[in-house]
Amino acid sequence: MSIQKDSREAEKRHRQPMLVRGISFLVIILLSIIVFGSAFLGNSFAASISPSQPTDLTASPGDKSVQLSWQPASDVTAYKIQTTDLATGTVSTSDLQAATNTFTVKSLAVGHWYRFQIIPLNGSTTGLPSSYIDVRTKGFSGSYSSYIALGDSYSSGEGAPPYTDATCARSNNSYAYQIGNGVPSPTMIACSRATTDNIDKTAQRSAGTQLQQLKSSSGLNNSIITISIGGGDIGFAPELTKCIVSDCTSEQSALSQKIADLKSRLIQVYEEIRETAPAADIFVVAYPLLVAAPDQAVCHNAITKSGLSTSEMTMMRTLATQLHTVVQEATLFGDAYFVDGVNTFQGHEACTKDQSAEWINEVTNSDIDGSFHPNQLGYAAYAKAVNASRNGLYTDGQIRLPNSTSTPCSTSTLTPTPTPTPTPTSTPTPTSTPTPTSSPTPTSTLTPTPTPCPTSILTPTSTPCLTSTPTPGLTPTPSSTSTPTPTPTPSSTSTPTPGLTPTLTPNPTSTCTPCSTATPTPGSSLTPTPGINAYNFSYGVDANDQTYLHPWFQPCGWSADYIILHYVIPGHAPENVYTNYSGDSNRWGFDMHRMHSGQILKYSFTYSYDHRQYDTTWYTWTQP
Structure with a gap:
């Protein structure tokens, strides 16, 4: 009995360690499952998290x-x-x-x-x-498959008969037939008296709206499209008739409001064209100022001479300047490429002193509807301007952002002093088929799309007052054919160059004074003298969020005839624009949208006083 008991106790002692080891083994297995399983599940869960949107x-x-x-x-x-x-x-x-x-x-x-x-x-x-x-992408393949000319009488060729289609006043003298250089003969859809509604809502003829005709055109995947539109929306033809037969200056306020309201409609039209032909190169052709500056104008047609007063001519140029700005801003938002009408015809408007230098008709008795439209020289000049814009596109490429769902800011009513026009001394005949060069300097536009209207503007705490050197007798024609230096140059024909590192040149003889009390720089007078610092001014950039900015220029103690803003945003084409005048702040400025935080703006101004023109140095702004 004693032996059996000892044997059982020994067996019991032997089983206890084995049981402990077995339990420990199970615990280790369970812990491993927990640890490695959690890691596996954690990785699987992390991998299942949806990434955020870039x-x-x-x-x-x-x-x-x-x-x-x-x-x-x-x-x-x-x-x-x-x-x-x-x-x-x-x-x-x-x-x-x-x-x-x-x-x-x-x-x-x-x-x-x-x-x-x-x-x-x-x-x-x-x-x-x-x-x-x-x-x-940059460059040009060498030829387009098709060219579609949309728009109104300024594209159809009215004013330069004979007409191949009298109803739409279509002429082979239109710029559309003179572009050349890889551009085929146009499919002419443009028609006299067309409005924006004729582009997408109401057909002028049985072929349908101009947008419907565009959709049925062939070769849109490698095409060029031009359009001039908007003049008919403000009643271009009937309003000019009023001015000829009676005083029309009482109409200025109403017409100015029509122009301001036109911007959002133009953006819509340009975007519809882009959506219809997303692979096309689209160019918006702007209107000129129509008549020469009143103090220099000499009308040669008896009806024009007796029908247009000085105040009416001033009004026409003021409204045309506003329309030009509205078309330009809409082009930016609509992601098309801009063709400058004001600078193209500068010094060659109707009533230019040298009649042989007129590129715009006065009243034409034999073709009354062709009055105040380009003549053959004018359309040849337009063709040259289109080709200059083509060069800009080929040099820089273009960027287009998605259409915005926000309502674009309407353009405020403008009351700038009309641009002065010096008397031309000769008649430069524009080339009818300009050739794009291999390495042109562009004069094109940026490609932003609309953003919500800003509700407030932050004003910089201080801005330096600057001066610049005057050059008498120049005209506001910022050109794509020359390159500026980083310091002020006595020329309005400079175009900003990307990569420029501008420097600020403060007035050495005065400190920054609020413009309400500022006076011209000592040593100068209100009559500019070449070679001296002539006028004080303030400048700056207002911004209220990361997408909007407003470069501005404010004369100190003097009034400007006009202000031109030159600017470059890296990655976009350089741009030259006429600024808008605000009587409330005595500032000239220009609204820009779709900026990004950290984006750099290089800008300068060309300003005019008493028919003389001055260029500032280049400045830099970094978007916050």
Whole structure:
């Protein structure tokens, strides 16, 4: 009995360690499952989190490439770049890219439109793609498949008979037939008296609206489109008739409001054209000032001479300046390319002293509807201006952002002093088929789209008062054929050059004084003398958010005839624009939208007093 008991106790002692070891083993297995399972589940859960949407997609066009950059998204392990050929609709996606915020798409066609989107990934989980951006690569393929001319009488060729279609006043002397250099003969859809409604709502003829005719045109995937529109909306023809037969100056306020209200409608039309032909190069042709400056005008037609008073001519130029600005701003928002009408006809308006230098008709008795329209020389000048804008597009490429759903700010009523026009001494005959050069300097526009109207403007705490050197007798014709230096130059024909590092030149003889009490620089008088500092002014940039800014110029103790703003935003084409005058602040300014935080603006001004013109130095603004 004693032996059996000892044996059982020994067996019991042997089983206890084994049981402990077994339990420990099970505990280790359970802990391993918990630890490694949690990690696995954690990784699986993290990989299932949807990445955020990339924002602020921007682009820089190259000859056969496009550099993209964007704000990094969260919860992202990689990106894919989606590229859509807007001519063919072909969609391609790049290989998986590391979680960076820049990428260069290569091996693209020259002078071609593409659409890009950034697709974020977190493992195998795909997030919402970025908003798209359309980019035209630099260069020109050599020819277009088709050319469609849209718009009103300023595109149909009215004023330069004979007419191939009398109803629409279509003439082979129109600029559309003189562009050449890779541009085929146009499909002429433009028609006299067309308004914006004739583009997309109401047909003038049985063929349908101009937009319907555009949609049925062939070759839109490699096309050029031009359009002039808006003059008919404000009653161009009947209002001029009023001015000839009676005093029309009482109409100025109402006409100015019509022009201001036109902007959003123009944007809509330009965007509809872009949506119809996303792979086309689209050019908006602006109107001239129509008549020469009243103090220099000499009308040669008896009806014109007796029918237009000095005050009426002043009104016509003021309203034409406003219309030109509205068309230009709408072009920026509508993502088309701008063709300057004011500078094209500067010194060659109706009633220019030298009749042989007139590029715009006075009253024409034999073709009354052709009054105050370009003649053959005028349309040849328009063709040259279109080609200059083509050069700008080919040199810089173009960027288009998605259409905005916000309501664009309407243009305020303008009351600038009309641009003076010096008497021409000779008649430069414009080339009928200008040739784009291989390395032109552009005079084109930026490509933003509308953003919500700003509700307030932050005013800089101080701005330096500057002076510049006058040059007598120049005309406001900022040109695409010369390059400025970073210091003031006595010429209005300079165009900003990207990459310039401007320096500020403060007035050495005075401190910054509020313009309400400022006086001209000592040593000068109200009659500019070449070679001395002539006038004080203040300048600055107002901004109320990351997308809007307003460069401005304020004369100190004197009144300007006009102010031209020259500006460059890296990655966009240089631009020259007439600024808007505000009597409340005594400032001239220009609204710009769709800016990005950190974006750099380089800008300068050309200003005029007493028919003399001055250029400032270049300044730099960084968008907050």
